[in-house]
Amino acid sequence: MALRNLGRNKTRTGITVFSMAFAGFTMILYMSLVAGFFQTLEDNTIGLDLGEFQMHAKGYRSDPDLYKRIEDPASVIRTASERGFNASARLYGYGLAAFGNSSAGVMLRGVDLENEPKVTRISGSVMEGSWLDRADPKGVVVGKKLARTLGLKPGDELVLVSQASDGSMANDLYKVRGVLKTVGEVVDQAGFLMSDDEFRRLLVVPTGAHEVAMTRRNKDVPLDAATAEASKAFPGLEVRNWKQLQPILARMMDMMGTSVKMVIMIAYSAVGMIILNAMLMNVFERIREFGVMKALGVSPARIFLLITAEALLSAFFASVAAAGLGAPAALHYQRHGLDLEMLTTSMNVSGMALDPTLHFRLTPAALGMPIFFMFALVVVATLYPAMKAAVIRPVEALHHQ
């Protein structure tokens, strides 16, 4: 009966179902976009630069000093590996790079070429040229914005000046092997990457490392549990996970669920008005019929259920349409990405890089939440008209014109 009632005014039912379906479709795409955005952000944050965890000598993070080093990084990497982590040591220093008439301050990073690919994907994130090679100790890789500032391209030679740990002047001539894609704000603007051997030679740092970056081999181990495990394994070091290293980003991700729900509710509130209006019209047009039904002995509860069933049926059709169109669209953008290159060449959030091609991610929540909210909204929007029809006195309803 509810199904037939929907067919009474096909135009109105059509508009109502279309409005709900369109809102559902939009929300599925929006949630997939947000899920993809944050997944990409998390992947880039961890996968290109930070790693899941970082260890430093005590006090290094608050005062990054060339002399505050992890004494035996090889032993740390070995222990980490035994505890289920991939780890790679890094060295940091600062200097001035000059090319032609231009110069810029740079952040030097000495990279453990064997272990870094086990922790991050930075070695595969070269936009032009190629990654570092031990066989080419004078070959360096620079950040995207630094290359633009100095006008560098692969093959160019530049001068680097710094101060070595023994107080002497460190300077040398390097050749650009590669220019990185967007990695993160600091690396993009000042990244000057070389092999750890070359770094040690240039800045006279024969031992130690400033940072050991790590990732879990078993991703099922919770991040906090793994952090506790690493802290216990390395009591003399400061261990932080990526959420502690990038608290703003972590907070944003934690709040994603809440903010997405709010956006859905705001978007759906407009649709709710349409549903409420349609249901009210539907009820008022048929008030006499409800009077007849009540006169024949249909209970108020059944009248309420009939109207609710009509609304839920509309929501069902709308959900099928929304999911039927939204899921393939989201999957398309998950596979091929949405190219925003025309709007921006690079994006970053809280210093973390994002590729301008956004890849959606159709998660169960991205598909289920808009549909769940649609049904919830329909139930709420139907409450008043359904109650009104349920409680009206039969004689009033029968005389309704």
Add this chain to the structure above:
Amino acid sequence: MDEDMIRLESVSKVYREGRIEVPALSDVSLKINKGEFAAVSGPSGSGKTTLLNLIGALDVPTGGKIWLEGKDLSALDRTALSQIRRDRIGFVFQAYNLIAVLTAFENAEFVMAIQGVPAAERRDRTTAILRDVGLGGLEGRRPDELSGGQQQRVAIARAMVTGPAVVLADEPTANLDSHTADSLLDMMEELNRKRGVTFLFSTHDPRVMERARRIIRLRDGRLDSDEITKQD
């Protein structure tokens, strides 16, 4: 007392329209016995429909009490009143009041469906009663595909099919031609005689009053006369 189908004691009904009070029934007391074939008559505005609405538990009186089969209607809640209307009363409305999206068959079986009668039994009883009211072969038509007389027959089938204790018919012949009206009255008389169903009509149609065995006349909301016109 056991023979009372309906009993009214000092029943009155006042409608309020803003600050204006319009008395529709004043101090009406009467009894309708089981198996009666009675008509409530009177000019327009005399309170006929109001009386039927009150007896049918579609409305509540402003004063007085109504008993149906010994049950005080004022003591029952909405759900209990719904059950009384569903199980004990059959309604026939002047405007037929069929449900537009249901076929003749579905309209006729509607009350049985909400009573929870099994589908097979519903089918048999509905088929039989539609045949009895002369609608065999038209079961699949929707109300807008039936004439006024045919719609009224469906409404009577709907009212009768559950075997109610009383049928309340509000101007059942008002929109019908003479032939159809006579045929429907024949049918209702037969149901009354065969099954002992109590009939109470509101009418000012002489054809109905001619058939009624008791005529209750109302004037300005008051009981004007109450006479037995024919003996069973």
